[in-house]
Amino acid sequence: SQKIEQNSEALNIQEGKTATLTCNYTNYSPAYLQWYRQDPGRGPVFLLLIRENEKEKRKERLKVTFDTTLKQSLFHITASQPADSATYLCALPETDKLIFGTGTRLQVFP
């Protein structure tokens, strides 16, 4: 079955810098990949979806790339703010469900 790998170590960056988070998968390339944000004690919130035939997707300060050769998606937050501090999860479909990575915690400090 598909396995998702996200860096379990927290990413600490300074306000205003670009944060880059990585999501790697192990098996077949999925038809699409999603990114979610989760704040402590709360449910994940959908951010972006990128399809396998799309190289890049943008939404405001967010950008996602999808490289099926590397089996990797990168999630970028430009001009990061302390309010961006959260855990970011990637998810991809497998049969009738989505499977989620364990997430990477982002901490943006002033």
Next chain:
Amino acid sequence: DSGVTQTPKHLITATGQRVTLRCSPRSGDLSVYWYQQSLDQGLQFLIQYYNGEERAKGNILERFSAQQFPDLHSELNLSSLELGDSALYFCASSPRIAGPSTSTDTQYFGPGTRLTVL
């Protein structure tokens, strides 16, 4: 607010007991998913229902069961509770079924039920 509601918000119980968690999906959504998230653990998929029928199962213990009712709300039943069952339990809903080629529906998560087993 995602439109998905879960009750109760918190639940404290003892080992060996049985509890029921309830989820109401967003209006119009036919799929309901249940997840377990333990401390410092990722979201573990438990089970999915679509329009009343079970569609996918994850690592759900035999002590756990779920169902989706005709009004589309869902209940997750946890029995013979153990200390290790303490976790956040999330319900999510989507209009259709997530799948590699069927749909790109996002999932809308509820606020979760925090279960503490003492």
